[in-house]
Amino acid sequence: MPLTLASLAHHPALKLAVRAGGDRLGDTEVRWVHTSELDDPGPYLEGGELLLTTGMKLAVDDPGHMRDYVARLAAAGVVGLGFGVGVGHDAVPPTLVAAAEQARLPLFEVPRRTPFIAISKAVSAAVAAEQYKAVxxxxxxxxxxxxxxxxxxxxxxxxxxxxxxxxxxxxxxxxxxxxxxxxxxxxxxxxxxxxxxxxxxxxxxxxxxxxxxxxxxxxxxxxxxxxxxxxxxxxxxxxxxxxxxxxxxxxxxxxxxxxxxxxxxxSRSLQDAEQRLAAALLRMLLAGEPEHARAVASTLYGSLLDHPVRVLIAEPAEPNSAPGADAVTRLGERAEAVAARSGDALLAVREGPRIVVLAAEESVALSTAADLAEAEDTLAAGLSAPVAPADVPEAHRQAERALAVALRRGRNLVEHGEVGAGSVLPLLADDAVRAFAEGLLRPLRDHDATSRGDLVASLHAWLSHHGQWDAAAADLGVHRHTLRYRMRRVEEILGRSLDDPDVRMELWLALKAG
CATH class of the missing domain: 3.30.450.40 (GAF domain)
Incomplete structure (x- = not known):
């Protein structure tokens, strides 16, 4: 129990007499004792002290001075004042008693036979005992x-x-x-x-x-x-x-x-070992060896490879991004923590700046990882469709493609189903695709800028009508023979045959990208 003013007041060897503030003794803790004859000892105190003085330098006949003195002590955190009598004063000055009562500062009279050092020793011993008890x-x-x-x-x-x-x-x-x-x-x-x-x-x-x-x-x-x-x-x-x-x-x-x-x-040392095992299992699965992987995984990962699984790949949205790298680490740690609590089996493997997570289709941990990836703007992630363990290589490719789309579109998370169900046209906004389109069509645009015949518009009309001469010519308002001549000029300028479906595909995509 901490030392209080009440315990000092009842100390049989000190013979202290309470002159003011007796109602505050029980709950007032004493942290130390200090002796000072200064009019303002506050700068030398820390708070919690019992201050001892003989009042030799105090204007005890001035009530205002006493009130100011006591106020300064209270402001400095002094918890009690001990006034030694028999040296400069035969009793505690009434002005000091009144000031202490007004400020509710406990005030003791210290008899001549009790040296200040005795009080210091008593406080020191009590503080040491309390510290020893605490230790x-x-x-x-x-x-x-x-x-x-x-x-x-x-x-x-x-x-x-x-x-x-x-x-x-x-x-x-x-x-x-x-x-x-x-x-x-x-x-x-x-x-x-x-x-x-x-x-x-x-x-x-x-x-x-x-x-x-x-x-x-x-x-x-x-x-x-x-x-x-x-x-x-x-x-x-x-x-x-x-x-x-x-x-x-x-x-x-x-x-x-x-x-x-x-x-x-x-636990981290154990997790590092498990990480190496998980990386080896993932390599087996990607190499098309699910049976070997299942044999190795059965002890640690239970029935993970007995059911459909999904693959999630996440990496920083910006290369060399420290916040993104931290987010990748948090994603893996959060997924592993949720898996440990839910009993889900899960592979979480770091591959340089990215992480690959493989888990059962209905895994709570996988859902947590996907939710975290979708909410974290410093990440980009791709999620595969559910596949059999034997098809993990395909799931990995699906996640890779979905991740590429997420990076290109500035998305946090893209699922494989979105890639298959969406249009390829938004992918043409890539700068590399635009550069290819401009290079492929530049000869035709240069021709149109200096010669008769709108070859770019004619090519667009012909391709959009699937090579139907009459329909394309009608759209252009020209004779079909004129259109045939223009398509021969396109082949001559580009050095490519429009009978080749790959050429037609590239030209159509170039027109859409441009």
Whole structure:
């Protein structure tokens, strides 16, 4: 229990007499004791001190001066005043008593036989005892947290013990800010409402911490701590309490941070090994070896390859984009975290700046990854149609094509079905396609600019009527023989035959792109 003025007043060896503010002794904590004869000792104080003085330099006969003196002490955070008698004054001056009563500042009379050093020793001993108690309690709590962390469900047990010790709640988040576990059970919803605060802390290099107000409608004091040893946090811890954390409580929170960081780093080592295995499985599937992949995957990935799967490929929307790279990492971590909670089997493989996610058609984790990709403007992603495991190479190509469309159109997410159901014409807006079109048609446009006969318009009419001479000529208002002559000139100028369907296709696309 912290040292209070009441405990000093009842200290049998000090013989202190209360002269003012007796009603405030019980709840007033003393952090230290200081002796000063200055008229204004405030600049040399930190707050929470019991100030001792003999009043040798005080104008005790001036009530106004005493009121100002006491006001300065109160403003400096002094919690009590001890006035030594028998040196300069036989008793505590009435003007000082009145000023202390008015300001509600506890005032003690210190008898001549009680040296100030005795009060200092008493306060120092009490503060040291309180600190020792806090340290001892902290060590015991650390042992309890360590035992909890070694339990089969270590993380949940640790959070539960931490919440009990703090008489509050505790929650663990993954690196994306999703709540992984919380204690007590009701704290999960409360913790989820702090997602915005987690996002702000994520931008601060680990280790980082923040003290924030609790969610609206609560009186919580919440402290957030990032977890991990690298630049990017591996996760976050939140603790919520109604009262400010004491020293012993902070020891416990720091112990929890250390244990959770160790657990996450060990989990990361395991995840790195799983990542290498996932990459090998994906290579098998892309090489057309689903049976070999199924044999290897059965232990870790269960029935993943016994049902239709989909492939999602995501990469930064802009090359060499740091926010985009971070978003790719978050997508993979979020998908893996959701898979772990839902029991879904999932492959998430990094390939340079991009990530490839393979999961069952109805996977919650895959839906989460797709939703995150669609909501994240720094990402571009393509999603395949459902395929049998033997057709994963085709699903990968579908996702690649959908990703290319997403990058070209400035979309966050494109599904394969959109590519097949849409029109190819929007793809012609690409600068490379336009350059090809301009190069292909330039000889015809140069001819039209200097000679008779509108070859570009004639070619467009002829192709749009599928080579029907009469219909195309009627559109142009010329004789069909004139149109035949113009098409021969097109072939001569371009050096290509219009009987070739590939040539007709290229010319039509060039006309549409131009």
């Amino acid at each position: 001892t309690a902290g060590f015991e709590a650390q042992r309890e947290l360590t035992r909890a962390a070694l339990a089969p469900d270590g993380t949940a047990a640790l959070l539960s013990r931490l919440a009990q010790h703090l008489d509050g709640w505790a929650a663990l988040y993954d690196s994306s800010g999703a709540v992984l576990a919380a204690a007590p059970d009701w704290a999960g919803r409360r913790a989820a409402r702090l997602a915005g605060e987690i996002d702000r802390l994520r931008d601060t290099p680990a280790p980082a911490s923040a003290a924030v107000a609790g969610p609206a409608g609560t009186e919580d004091r919440v402290e957030l701590q990032s977890l991990g040893t690298g630049r990017r946090p591996r996760g976050f811890l939140a603790v919520g309490t109604e009262e400010r954390l004491e020293t012993a409580d902070r020891y416990v929170v720091h112990a929890a941070v250390a244990l959770l960081t160790l657990s996450l780093e060990q």
